[in-house]
Amino acid sequence: MTSTDPVPLPDYAGEAPGHGVERVDVVVVGAGLAGLTAARALTARGLAVVVAEASDRVGGRTKAREVEGSLVDLGGTFVGPTQDRIIALADELGLDRFATFDAGSNVISWRGAIKHYRGTIPPIGPIGLADIGRIQFEIDRLGRGIDTAHPERSPHAAKWDSHSLTSWLRSIHALPSSHTLMSIVSGTTWGCEPGEISFLQVLRYIAMAGGISRMLDTAGGAQEEHFRQGSWQVSARMAAELGDRVRLATPVTAVDWTDDGAVVTAGPARFRAARVVLAVPPALRARIAFSPALPTPYSALTQRWPQGILSKAYAVYEQPFWRDAGLSGQALADTGPVTITFDASPHDGSRGILLGFIGGDHARHWDALPPAERRIQALSSFAEVFGEKALTPLGFTDQLWAAEAWTGGGPTAAPAVGTVVSTAPYLREPVGPLHWAGTETAEAWTGFMDGAVRSGERAAREILRALRPFAEVAP
Ligand SMILES: Cc1cc2nc3c(=O)[nH]c(=O)nc-3n(C[C@H](O)[C@H](O)[C@H](O)COP(=O)(O)OP(=O)(O)OC[C@H]3O[C@@H](n4cnc5c(N)ncnc54)[C@H](O)[C@@H]3O)c2cc1C
Known part of the structure; x- marks a missing residue:
């Protein structure tokens, strides 16, 4: 067999052949950026892929x-600097950025007064500024010590995980103005209050983005550019390439798996595949009945990484x-x-x-x-x-x-205090034939479109290594 020969599918125990079950190499669950990126990469390497998407459109958290x-x-x-994978993909698909x-001046409404200012530092008074400056310095410094791919292995991981952003701010005697500013950052970055998210996740997330300035800035930061045709076009164009491999209004409700493969139930459709990519946010995995049930830490992920x-x-x-x-x-x-x-x-x-x-x-x-x-x-x-x-x-x-029924929140998951150390090791570790994608599983720019694309690419590489052991797969 050469590396480009189709992979023979194993016979799965308990499943009679035929009878309305479509055979493919890989089922991708979810047609967001992550799932479509994985499907596109696998299709390009000659694998038979179906993308089952629950909603009536592709794009997930882009719309x-x-x-x-x-x-x-x-x-x-x-998008912004170092978000290389979403930018390369969008370039390839013919999108323009601006x-x-x-x-001009930015505006702040602060403690009942309106003020104009230039640059990124808002005029909140010298004491407030000094305090938020020291907090930014400290978060960036601590973040540099975090193992972003494996936060549980970082020095003091358990200690940072036992803090919320609020309790950490209290522990360093942050001023009320800094609590307010960090609450605004938390609301828009993680969609939660600072008391709701593990400080270990805060450090990891910011470190993955390259620091607070890179994450929050416009010029030189994550808000630097946007797409003239709209970001949804990235998914739309990938889906157009994939054609009828993408099945809309096809919610996956059950995955029956063995070490050799899986049968995926999506509404009236059933697919038999050697591998499955689950490219849905962790909390949304809870809507799928896995049989046998996922190992305990994986069910904990579905419960403890709420949107x-x-x-x-x-x-x-x-x-x-x-x-x-x-x-x-x-x-x-x-x-x-x-x-x-x-x-x-x-x-x-x-x-x-x-x-x-x-x-x-x-x-x-x-x-x-x-x-x-x-x-x-x-x-x-x-x-x-x-x-x-x-x-x-x-x-x-x-x-x-x-x-949004099949998103359940946004922009990303906000794992609570004390949950990251015990769950992070399982974010992307495959279980038998099941592989995990989605921005929450990314090793860089988690929470962002770039992280979603990276996670899809990584899941595709895992599958190619497993199904095409003799083919060259990029590291
Ligand atoms: C308001 C908001 C603003 C944002 N701003 C930015 C920004 O400016 N820059 C940036 O980089 N990122 C931003 N993000 C984050 C970015 O949109 C996401 O990180 C990214 O789109 C996630 O892609 P994904 O493929 O990982 O997941 P998703 O896009 O969530 O895709 C998952 C897909 O799975 C489907 N699905 C779920 N359950 C099932 C099931 N059981 N069966 C079949 N299909 C299922 C869903 O319908 C969905 O299509 C923002 C997000 C939001 C919500």
Whole structure:
């Protein structure tokens, strides 16, 4: 047999051949960036692949909508330096990037006053600034000591895991202003309150992004650019290439596995495969009945890595009017519901678009409001920092990720205090024929689109090594 010969499928115990069971080499569960990347890589190496996607669209936590003729990214949007895998993939698929508008002054609504400032350091007074500076320094310093792929092996792993971000801030006597700023960061980064997430995960996540500045900055950071055609196009174009291998509205409900392969039940469809890639967030794995049941630490992962909660609001205006006032469109607010705002106007500035993030407790309250009230509150947040004109957009839309049936929140999982040391070793360790993908399993840029792509590539490599032992597989 040469390395390109199809892999003969094993006969699985207890499964009679035929009878409506489709035979493939690999079933990929989930058509988000991770699953589609894995499917594309495996298909390119000649394997027969089916992607079972529960919802009626591909893209998962990336999604697009048109508002008043302008395209908005409802989920993952921005990319930045060192996010090499999503950028390479998007380049290959013919997408263009443009710089996030960043010229002019930023605005902060802080303790009842509105202030303008340049750069990344908000004017919160010298004592507040010194305190947040020392906290950033300390988080970056501790992060450099974290084994990001295996956080449980890091020095003091158990100690950091026994802290939440809040309890760690208390332990170093952080000022109330620093608690507030870190709460805004936590709400938009992990979709949770700082008291809800393990400090070990905080350190690991920030270290994987290359530090706090790289994670939070626009120029030189993770918000540096976005895609002219919208990020959803990355998934849409991969799915177009994969054609009828992608099955929409096909939720996987059961996986019966042995060491030799698996039978995957997805609605009325059944697939028999040598390998399965589960490219769904850890918490969503709980909807699948595994038989035999997954080993205990893997079920713990499904229970102890809950999705955060992050929502988005977009207002579309005739013009980016804030630019006339010398403002960048970027704002920070200690009030809410919108706590962070960006200028998400099209590359040619033909319309003005403000993007507002609503995360953690703000999202829990705001999501529960009727649509008209959500609109009023979000526009009021925009008006607070950019003036009355913000109250009368041409169009408005919002996206509640916690209400997406097959996502259950966002932007990523927020593992609670004391859960990372015991569960992280199992994030991507295969179980028999079952391989794990999805941004939560990534070894770099976890939580981001880049991490999702990397995880799909890694899962594909694992499978190629297993099924094509004589083929050359990139390290
Ligand atoms: C509001 C928001 C803003 C964000 N902003 C950014 C950003 O600016 N930059 C950035 O890089 N990242 C951002 N992210 C994160 C980024 O979108 C995600 O990291 C990435 O899209 C995750 O991809 P994934 O393939 O790992 O998972 P997902 O996109 O969640 O894909 C999983 C897929 O599995 C499907 N599925 C679930 N259960 C089943 C089942 N039982 N059977 C079949 N299918 C199933 C789902 O429908 C989904 O399509 C943001 C996310 C959100 C929500």
